[in-house]
Amino acid sequence: MSKETKALDRNSILEGKSPLALSIARLRRNKMAMVCFWILVIYSLTAILAGTNIFGLQDQALVFELQNRYQSMFGSLQYLFGTDTFGRNVLARAIMGTRISLFLGLTSGLIMIPIAIVIGAVAGYYGHFLDDLAVYIMSVIVAIPGMLIIMSLVQVMGRSFLIIAFAFAITGWVGLARVIRGAFFQAREFEYVLAARTLGANDFRIIFKHILPNIFHFVIVRFVLNFVSVIKSEVFLAYVGLSVIGIPSWGNMIVESKSELMAGNWQNMTAATIFMFVFLVSLNIFGDALRDALDPKLKNVS
Amino acid sequence: MENIAELYNLKKHFEIRAGILKRVVGHVKAVDGITFNIPKGKTLGLVGESGCGKTTVGRTIVGLYKPTEGEMFFDVSRENIDRMNDLQNRYNGFSDIKSPEAREVFAELEALRKANDIYRLSKGDLLKKRKELQMVFQDPYGSLNPRIPVGDIIGEGLDIHKLYKTKEERKGIIQNLMDITGIDPAYINRYAHEFSGGQRQRIGIARALSLNPKLIVLDEPVSALDVSIQVQILELLNKLKSDFNLTYMFIAHDLSVVEYFADNVAVMYLGKIVEIADRDSLYKDKLHPYTQALISAVPLPVPNSNRKRIMLEGDVPSPINPPSGCSFHPRCKYKMDICTRETPELKEVKPGHKCACWLHEKG
Amino acid sequence: MINYMIRRLLHLVPIILGVALIFFVIFNVIGGQEKFLYNVLPKKSRTVEQIDMYRHKYGLDRPMVVQYLDLVRQMVTFDFGRSEVRKIPVKTLIMRHVPNSAKLTFPAFFLEISISLILASICAYFRGSIFDRTITIFSVLGMSISMLVLILLGQQILAYQWGLFPISGWVKGFGAIRYLILPWILWVLVSVGYDIRFFRTALLEESHKDYVRTARAKGLDDKTIMFRHIMRNAMIPILTYVVIQIPFLLVGSILLERFFSIPGIGDLMVNAVFNYDLPVLKATIMFFTLFFVGFTLITDMLYAFVDPRVRLS
Numbered sequence: 004m005s006k007e008t009k010a011l012d013r014n015s016i017l018e019g020k021s022p023l024a025l026s027i028a029r030l031r032r033n034k035m036a037m038v039c040f041w042i043l044v045i046y047s048l049t050a051i052l053a054g055t056n057i058f059g060l061q062d063q064a065l066v067f068e069l070q071n072r073y074q075s076m077f078g079s080l081q082y083l084f085g086t087d088t089f090g091r092n093v094l095a096r097a098i099m100g101t102r103i104s105l106f107l108g109l110t111s112g113l114i115m116i117p118i119a120i121v122i123g124a125v126a127g128y129y130g131h132f133l134d135d136l137a138v139y140i141m142s143v144i145v146a147i148p149g150m151l152i153i154m155s156l157v158q159v160m161g162r163s164f165l166i167i168a169f170a171f172a173i174t175g176w177v178g179l180a181r182v183i184r185g186a187f188f189q190a191r192e193f194e195y196v197l198a199a200r201t202l203g204a205n206d207f208r209i210i211f212k213h214i215l216p217n218i219f220h221f222v223i224v225r226f227v228l229n230f231v232s233v234i235k236s237e238v239f240l241a242y243v244g245l246s247v248i249g250i251p252s253w254g255n256m257i258v259e260s261k262s263e264l265m266a267g268n269w270q271n272m273t274a275a276t277i278f279m280f281v282f283l284v285s286l287n288i289f290g291d292a293l294r295d296a297l298d299p300k301l302k303n304v305s
Numbered sequence: 306m307e308n309i310a311e312l313y314n315l316k317k318h319f320e321i322r323a324g325i326l327k328r329v330v331g332h333v334k335a336v337d338g339i340t341f342n343i344p345k346g347k348t349l350g351l352v353g354e355s356g357c358g359k360t361t362v363g364r365t366i367v368g369l370y371k372p373t374e375g376e377m378f379f380d381v382s383r384e385n386i387d388r389m390n391d392l393q394n395r396y397n398g399f400s401d402i403k404s405p406e407a408r409e410v411f412a413e414l415e416a417l418r419k420a421n422d423i424y425r426l427s428k429g430d431l432l433k434k435r436k437e438l439q440m441v442f443q444d445p446y447g448s449l450n451p452r453i454p455v456g457d458i459i460g461e462g463l464d465i466h467k468l469y470k471t472k473e474e475r476k477g478i479i480q481n482l483m484d485i486t487g488i489d490p491a492y493i494n495r496y497a498h499e500f501s502g503g504q505r506q507r508i509g510i511a512r513a514l515s516l517n518p519k520l521i522v523l524d525e526p527v528s529a530l531d532v533s534i535q536v537q538i539l540e541l542l543n544k545l546k547s548d549f550n551l552t553y554m555f556i557a558h559d560l561s562v563v564e565y566f567a568d569n570v571a572v573m574y575l576g577k578i579v580e581i582a583d584r585d586s587l588y589k590d591k592l593h594p595y596t597q598a599l600i601s602a603v604p605l606p607v608p609n610s611n612r613k614r615i616m617l618e619g620d621v622p623s624p625i626n627p628p629s630g631c632s633f634h635p636r637c638k639y640k641m642d643i644c645t646r647e648t649p650e651l652k653e654v655k656p657g658h659k660c661a662c663w664l665h666e667k668g
Numbered sequence: 669m670i671n672y673m674i675r676r677l678l679h680l681v682p683i684i685l686g687v688a689l690i691f692f693v694i695f696n697v698i699g700g701q702e703k704f705l706y707n708v709l710p711k712k713s714r715t716v717e718q719i720d721m722y723r724h725k726y727g728l729d730r731p732m733v734v735q736y737l738d739l740v741r742q743m744v745t746f747d748f749g750r751s752e753v754r755k756i757p758v759k760t761l762i763m764r765h766v767p768n769s770a771k772l773t774f775p776a777f778f779l780e781i782s783i784s785l786i787l788a789s790i791c792a793y794f795r796g797s798i799f800d801r802t803i804t805i806f807s808v809l810g811m812s813i814s815m816l817v818l819i820l821l822g823q824q825i826l827a828y829q830w831g832l833f834p835i836s837g838w839v840k841g842f843g844a845i846r847y848l849i850l851p852w853i854l855w856v857l858v859s860v861g862y863d864i865r866f867f868r869t870a871l872l873e874e875s876h877k878d879y880v881r882t883a884r885a886k887g888l889d890d891k892t893i894m895f896r897h898i899m900r901n902a903m904i905p906i907l908t909y910v911v912i913q914i915p916f917l918l919v920g921s922i923l924l925e926r927f928f929s930i931p932g933i934g935d936l937m938v939n940a941v942f943n944y945d946l947p948v949l950k951a952t953i954m955f956f957t958l959f960f961v962g963f964t965l966i967t968d969m970l971y972a973f974v975d976p977r978v979r980l981s
Contacts, residue, residue: 239816
C-alpha cells in the first residue's frame with residue numbers, strides 16, 4: 004500500500020503539467036467562472052430533463068387547461084411563474100425553452116465548427132488558390148447581414164429545428180474560419196511545425212497533431228459564445244415569426260407576452276427573461292474566463 | 306575528401322503576388338544560384354548577415370523548401386559520383402553536342418542525375434532520404450510543440466517511420482536519446498515549458514538524432530542561449546559528431562562561434578556564396594572585401610588592440626532587386642568598373658579557397 | 669490614393685456577383701418562386717394557366733443562367749420592377765423608406781459609439797477603479813439581455829405605464845424626433861455593453877505596448893499618452909469593430925421600426941418576407957448589402973488615412 008503511494012508520488016513529480024492542465028487549474032481558481040460553469044451544467048441537465056415527460060413536464064407545458072388561465076406568479080413552486088393564457092404552466096414552458104435554446108446552440112455549433120476548421124485550415128495551410136477561394140466566399144457572406152440570410156433560408160426551407168440550426172451555422176462559421184485561417188497561416192512557419200516536417204510528418208499529421216491543438220482554444224471559446232448569439236437571434240426569429248413552431252421557446256414566449264403585457268400578465272415575459280438572462284450572463288462570464296485561461300500567450304509568463 | 310552532399314546551382318526564389326488577380330509582380334531571390342560541397346564528417350559553417358538567405362539554404366537542404374532550380378546529390382556512392390563526373394567530362398569533350406554519341410552520353414548522365422538528385426526523387430524515396438537529413442532549429446522556445454510531452458516530441462520521428470515494434474522499445478530508444486543528449490530520462494512525460502532554454506535545445510538535438518541522420522543542419526542552434534550554455538551545447542554537438550559519424554552544416558551569424566566550431570566556412574551575401582575555404586585559410590587570408598568587413602566586426606577579447614574596424618556603408622540591398630554585377634559593389638570600397646557590370650564567379654583562388662570577387666580574378 | 673480607391677472599387681465586382689449567387693440559390697433554386705407565385709395571385713385565379721402566365725411574366729421559365737444574369741442586372745441597375753403586393757415600383761418604395769431608417773439608425777449609431785467610446789476611455793484611464801468595475805459588470809449584464817425584451821419593457825413601462833414617451837407613431841419632418849427618443853435610448857442600452865468591453869480591451873492592449881512605456885519613461889503625462897498615443901493607435905481595431913457592427917444595424921432597425929411604427933426599410937423588408945414580395949425583398953437585400961459594402965469601402969479609405977502603411981500594400 005505505502006509502496007504504491009510512494010510510486011504515485013514520484014509519478015506525480017515526474018508527470019509534467021500539460022498546458023491544458025495548467026489552463027484548467029487557472030480556470031478553477033476563478034471562482035466567478037466556476038459558479039457560472041455550474042449554472043451552465045444545471046441548464047444542460049435541465050435541457051436533458053426536458054426531453055422526458057418527468058413530473059408531467061411536457062403535458063403541463065403543452066396541454067390547454069382553460070379553467071386554469073393566468074394564475075399569478077410565485078404562488079407555488081410548481082407554478083412558480085403562474086400560467087399563461089391557455090392555462091399552461093409557464094415554468095414548464097421555460098424549461099422546455101431551455102431545451103430548444105441549448106439544442107439550437109449545440110447543433111449549430113456542431114455544424115459550424117467542422118466547416119470553419121476545414122475551410123480555415125485548408126485556406127491558411129495550403130494558401131494560393133484555395134486561400135483565394137475561401138477568402139472570396141467569406142467576404143461574400145460577410146457582405147450580407149447574417150440575419151438576412153437566416154431569414155431568407157428559414158422562410159424558403161421551412162421553420163424546422165434543423166433548418167434553423169443550419170441557417171445559424173451557415174452565417175456563423177465565417178468569423179471562426181477567419182481566425183483559424185490566420186492562425187494556420189502563422190503556424191505554417193512555426194519552428195515546431197517545420198521540425199515535424201523535417202522528420203517526415205505528412206500534412207494530416209501536422210494539421211491535426213501540431214497546429215490544431217494549439218489553436219483549439221479559439222474553437223472552444225467560439226463554441227461557448229455561439230450559444231449567446233444563437234439564443235439572441237432565436238428571439239428575433241420568433242418575432243418575425245420564423246422560429247420553431249409548436250414548441251415553446253424563449254423567443255416564442257417573449258413574443259407571446261407582447262400582447263399580454265398591456266393587460267398586466269407578466270408570466271411569460273418574466274419566466275423567459277429570467278431564464279435567458281441568467282443563462283446568457285453565465286455564458287458570457289464563463290466564455291471570458293475560458294478565453295483568458297486557455298490563452299497560450301499567458302503561459303510563458305510564469 | 307569525400308562529400309556527404311553536393312549542391313549545384315541551387316536557387317530559391319519566393320514569389321511576390323499582388324493585385325486582384327494575384328499576379329506575380331516580383332521574386333525574392335533568397336538563394337540565387339549557389340554551388341558547394343559539404344565534406345563528410347566535418348562541420349561546414351555558413352555565415353552572413355540576417356536576410357542573406359542562409360536559413361533558406363538550410364531549409365532547402367533538408368527539403369522544407371522546394372528549390373526553384375538546382376540539384377543536390379546527397380550521400381551518393383563514390384562509384385556513381387565518379388561515373389557522373391566521367392560522363393560530364395566526356396559530354397563536355399564533344400565538339401558536336403547533337404551527335405548521336407553525345408546524346409547517348411547525355412541521356413545516361415541525365416538518368417543518373419535523376420536517380421540521385423534529391424529534389425527529383427519519388428515521394429517514398431524522398432521520405433527515406435529525409436530521415437538522414439535533419440535539422441536543429443534556432444528558437445528553443447518555438448521549436449518544441451507546447452502541447453506534446455517531450456518524450457513524444459523526441460519519438461515523433463520514430464512514430465512516423467515506424468522504427469520500433471513495441472511500446473517498451475520505443476520508450477527505451479527515447480530514454481536513450483535523452484540520456485545521450487544530457488536530459489534526465491525520468492522527465493520523459495514533462496512538457497517543453499518545464500525546461501530551460503539549454504535543455505530545450507538538447508531536446509531539439511535529441512529529436513534530430515532520433516532518425517540516425519547523416520547530415521544535420523544546425524540553424525543558429527546557440528544564438529538564443531546564454532554564452533555559458535552555448536559552450537555546453539557546442540561541446541555536446543562535437544561529441545555527438547564523433548560518436549555518431551555526423552556531418553554538420555552550421556548556420557550562424559556569429560563569426561567567433563564559427564571559428565571555434567567549424568572546419569570549413571562559407572560566407573554568404575545576398576543569396577550567393579562569396580567566399581568558401583577551410584577555417585584557418587579563411588580567417589588568416591580573408592580574400593573577399595565582405596568577409597574582411599564581417600570578421601573585423603567581431604568583438605575582440607582584448608579591447609584597444611590596434612585593429613581597424615571596416616565599417617560597411619549603406620544597408621543590405623533588397624533581394625527582390627539585387628544590384629547589377631557583383632551584388633556587393635554598392636558597399637565595397639574596392640569597387641571597380643567591372644563590378645557594376647558583370648557578376649564574378651566563385652573560383653578557386655588558392656588551393657581549397659574559393660572566392661567570388663573581381664579583385665582576385667586572374668588575368 | 670485615387671489608384672487605391674479604384675482598386676478597392678474593382679474588388680466589389682466579384683462580391684456583388686457572389687451576393688447575387690447566394691440569393692439566387694436561396695430564392696430561385698432551393699425554392700421561393702412557387703410560393704411567390706402563389707402569394708401574388710388571388711385565390712380564385714390560382715389555375716395552372718394563371719401560374720404559368722405569371723411564371724412567364726417574371727421570367728421564371730427561362731434557363732437558370734439567364735435568370736441569374738437577370739438578377740445581376742437588376743442588382744447593378746437597381747431596377748427590381750414593381751412590388752406585386754403594393755403595386756408600386758420598388759425603387760419608389762425604397763426611396764420612400766430609406767430616409768426614415770436613416771433618421772433612426774444614424775443618430776442612434778453615432779450616440780452608441782460616442783457614449784461607449786467615452787465610457788471605455790474613462791474605464792481604461794482609471795482602470796481598476798470602482799467606476800471601471802461597475803461599468804464592466806453592467807456591460808456584461810447589457811450583453812446578456814435580448815433587445816426584444818428591452819424594447820417590450822421600455823415601451824410597456826416607460827411609455828405606457830409612466831407616459832414618459834409616446835408609445836409609437838410617426839410624422840413627417842422634424843416632429844418625428846418626439847417618436848425617436850425612446851428608440852434611440854433603447855438602442856444605446858442594448859449595444860453599449862459590447863462596445864465598451866471591446867473598446868476598453870483595445871485601449872488597454874495598446875497601453876501595454878512598448879512605445880507607451882517609452883513615452884512614460886521620457887516623462888509624458890498620462891493625458892498626453894492617452895490621447896496622443898494610445899487613442900490614435902487603438903483607432904484601427906476600433907474602426908474595424910465599428911464596421912463589423914454595421915450589419916447588426918439591420919436587426920436593430922427591424923425591431924425598433926416595427927415596434928415604434930417607424931416606416932423604415934427594416935419594416936419594409938420584414939413585410940416583404942411575410943408576403944413573399946420577392947421584388948421588394950431582393951431590393952432591400954441589395955440595398956443592405958450595398959450599404960454595408962459601401963461602408964467597408966469608406967473605412968478602408970479611413971484606414972489608409974489613419975495608417976499610412978495600408979496605402980502601400
